[in-house]
Amino acid sequence: FVTTPLADLSPADLAAFLETQRAAYEALKGRGLKLDLTRGKPSAEQLDLADRLLTLPTSTRDADGVDVRNYGGLTGIRQIREMFADLLWVEPSQVVAGGNSSLSIMHDCLVHLLLHGAQESPRAWAAEEKITFVCPVPGYDRHFTMLASHGIEMVTVDMHEDGPDVEAVARLVKDDPSVKGMWIVPTYANPSGSVISQEKAAALASMDTAAPDFRIFWDNAYAFHHLTEDEAKSADIITLCSAAGHPNRPLMFASTSKITYAGSGVAFLAASEANVAWYTGHEQFASIGPDKVNQLRHVEFFGSAQGVRDHMAKHRAILAPKFAAVDTALSTELAGLGIADWSKPTGGYFVNLDVLDGTATRVVALAKEAGIVLTPAGASYPYGKDEHDRNIRLAPSFPTLGEVETAMAGVATCVALAAAESLAAGHDDKV
Numbered sequence: 150f151v152t153t154p155l156a157d158l159s160p161a162d163l164a165a166f167l168e169t170q171r172a173a174y175e176a177l178k179g180r181g182l183k184l185d186l187t188r189g190k191p192s193a194e195q196l197d198l199a200d201r202l203l204t205l206p207t208s209t210r211d212a213d214g215v216d217v218r219n220y221g222g223l224t225g226i227r228q229i230r231e232m233f234a235d236l237l238w239v240e241p242s243q244v245v246a247g248g249n250s251s252l253s254i255m256h257d258c259l260v261h262l263l264l265h266g267a268q269e270s271p272r273a274w275a276a277e278e279k280i281t282f283v284c285p286v287p288g289y290d291r292h293f294t295m296l297a298s299h300g301i302e303m304v305t306v307d308m309h310e311d312g313p314d315v316e317a318v319a320r321l322v323k324d325d326p327s328v329k330g331m332w333i334v335p336t337y338a339n340p341s342g343s344v345i346s347q348e349k350a351a352a353l354a355s356m357d358t359a360a361p362d363f364r365i366f367w368d369n370a371y372a373f374h375h376l377t378e379d380e381a382k383s384a385d386i387i388t389l390c391s392a393a394g395h396p397n398r399p400l401m402f403a404s405t406s407k408i409t410y411a412g413s414g415v416a417f418l419a420a421s422e423a424n425v426a427w428y429t430g431h432e433q434f435a436s437i438g439p440d441k442v443n444q445l446r447h448v449e450f451f452g453s454a455q456g457v458r459d460h461m462a463k464h465r466a467i468l469a470p471k472f473a474a475v476d477t478a479l480s481t482e483l484a485g486l487g488i489a490d491w492s493k494p495t496g497g498y499f500v501n502l503d504v505l506d507g508t509a510t511r512v513v514a515l516a517k518e519a520g521i522v523l524t525p526a527g528a529s530y531p532y533g534k535d536e537h538d539r540n541i542r543l544a545p546s547f548p549t550l551g552e553v554e555t556a557m558a559g560v561a562t563c564v565a566l567a568a569a570e571s572l573a574a575g576h577d578d579k580v
């Protein structure tokens with residue numbers, strides 16, 4: 150049993166460690182596993198929590214007497230706007246309750262910006278020679294692929310435990326008017342789990358930008374997804390930006406995808422009233438109104454903002470042991486070896502695993518051969534390019550607890566084997 154950093158082992162001890170890991174890996178392969186830790190999907194047990202939705206709504210009218218079965222009401226029904234305004238610490242007038250996907254609202258906002266620009270834009274973004282977004286890394290792969298699909302350039306900044314490197318962001322936005330926006334998952338970020346501090350949020354709100362129409366895409370997908378009693382409170386970016394004289398800078402997104410049903414929930418945009426008017430001004434040509442039946446169903450299901458919080462506690466009871474199992478497996482196998490670092494998130498859906506530089510692709514391939522599917526190495530970087538080849542995103546929500554335990558013990562073996570191979574090859578090179 151080795152607890153010395155692998156890099157400090159003698160060539161003979163390292164060779165012995167490598168042999169042990171090879172044997173462990175062969176045994177792992179022999180088990181014929183079929184496990185998947187790729188995407189942050191809720192488990193069936195979590196989805197079951199929301200099954201009362203299938204019997205709702207009991208009414209066909211919202212609190213204002215509007216028949217939800219009919220067309221209309223582009224901003225969504227009043228009760229759900231009020232409920233989520235309370236949860237997101239904004240005013241109901243600053244909330245649009247839309248369809249089933251916040252990612253679609255983000256995409257709509259981006260496309261409206263490209264085709265029409267924002268209130269402060271000199272011209273449509275697509276008419277600019279170049280558009281650039283600042284992307285904290287590691288980050289959410291779908292954010293990056295969305296930008297890539299529209300030919301938007303990406304520059305990266307590092308994500309830390311308290312949010313992105315805001316000094317780096319400030320430098321990038323200051324003199325270059327092509328830098329029009331940035332992504333940020335402020336609460337329990339995908340995949341690092343980090344929560345942005347008030348100070349960093351205030352810095353983003355007040356920084357000088359060369360572009361007069363700079364937008365922060367504030368994707369609060371995990372705002373209520375706590376894994377401990379220490380519940381993070383998202384920084385109030387809308388008030389911070391407004392106080393700093395940039396009321397239209399933030400576009401906040403959220404949804405009930407990881408609260409009720411993923412893909413059949415309700416998605417939200419929260420922003421200044423001017424931004425709400427800008428968004429609905431364009432959206433009116435795309436939709437006669439959202440699925441109000443689904444919105445009313447959610448209102449009846451939750452009852453109140455507190456009902457949402459209470460519901461999240463049930464998710465926590467299912468998810469927290471799975472995250473604990475990830476930490477236990479990695480600590481048991483890898484602590485002290487100096488070949489892996491991993492996050493211990495207090496919320497959200499992911500664990501960020503950094504392995505020995507240059508081995509992430511090998512780890513994912515080894516795991517795949519042993520029947521454990523991981524997110525492709527580098528997925529959390531624009532264009533899938535992790536220059537250090539060290540980052541792996543783990544998503545333990547979907548498998549059962551037993552499967553997470555088995556899969557993670559296997560992943561730890563792959564991490565150790567890949568590191569030992571790489572270090573042993575280094576020794577050989579020196580000979």
Ligand code: PMP
Pocket residue numbers: 189249250251252253289334339368370403404405406411412416
């Ligand atoms: N944003 C982030 C950061 C996510 O992780 C996800 C889902 N994995 C989404 C958005 C997708 O949200 P929705 O289902 O509302 O489109």
